[in-house]
Amino acid sequence: MAVIKIEGTTNRISEALSRLELLGKQPQEFLAALGLEMVDRTRERIEQGVTPEGTPFAPLNPLYAQSKRGLGILRERGYLFNRLVSRQEGNTLIWGSNEIYAAVHQFGAVIKKKEAPALVFRMGGHVFKRDYVTIPARPYLGFNAEDREALTSTLEVFFKQCLRG
Numbered sequence: 001m002a003v004i005k006i007e008g009t010t011n012r013i014s015e016a017l018s019r020l021e022l023l024g025k026q027p028q029e030f031l032a033a034l035g036l037e038m039v040d041r042t043r044e045r046i047e048q049g050v051t052p053e054g055t056p057f058a059p060l061n062p063l064y065a066q067s068k069r070g071l072g073i074l075r076e077r078g079y080l081f082n083r084l085v086s087r088q089e090g091n092t093l094i095w096g097s098n099e100i101y102a103a104v105h106q107f108g109a110v111i112k113k114k115e116a117p118a119l120v121f122r123m124g125g126h127v128f129k130r131d132y133v134t135i136p137a138r139p140y141l142g143f144n145a146e147d148r149e150a151l152t153s154t155l156e157v158f159f160k161q162c163l164r165g
Contacts (some may be wrong), residue, residue, distance in 0.1 A: 001147030019162035030158045031093045035086025037150050038095045038143075039112070045140055046081055057068050080105065080140075099164025108137030 023030060036106035049057045060068065079099055086095035096102065103109075111133050113119050 006045040015165060016163045019165065020159065023158055023162055027091055028088050030155065031088040031091070032086075033158075034151055034154050035088065035093050035095055037085045037154055038093070038147065039086050042084055042095065042140060043081060049122060051139045052144045052147070054144075058136035060106055061123065063126065066124045067122070104135055105138050106141055107139075109135050111135065 008033050045052060051057065059065075080097055080102055083097050084095065085097065086093060088094070111119065113131055118131060119133060120127065121133075122128070122131050
């Protein structure tokens with residue numbers, strides 16, 4: 001009877017498993033990479049003018065659109081677009097913008113007069129006086145199926161690095 005004898009150690013396997021364990025316990029590097037990906041994906045949605053679900057943003061008021069000099073609904077002067085950031089807090093990834101008007105775009109808002117007799121603004125060459133204006137929600141932040149695929153792809157890269165050593 002023939003005998004096959006295999007000798008060796010499981011050191012490489014143990015080391016790879018240790019690296020995977022460390023990735024799970026200290027995911028900051030992974031979260032940082034994923035954060036950059038999510039900021040890029042959010043910017044893509046803004047450029048396309050769609051919500052995370054793929055629905056087009058609410059259109060601009062036609063009079064406002066006539067006089068607007070920006071690059072798109074949420075790219076006016078590029079502030080929101082260019083000030084999207086990500087950060088990790090512990091094992092949590094956060095991305096978005098702390099611009100004062102970021103939440104207005106995400107959730108919509110009703111802007112009311114405070115101390116003045118009216119809100120006064122110009123659109124399409126006309127001056128308007130109103131007690132309030134409504135800005136529709138144009139959600140740009142979110143997490144959809146394509147984002148989940150991007151997360152999975154990024155995680156696969158980190159897993160492969162752990163397995164290679």
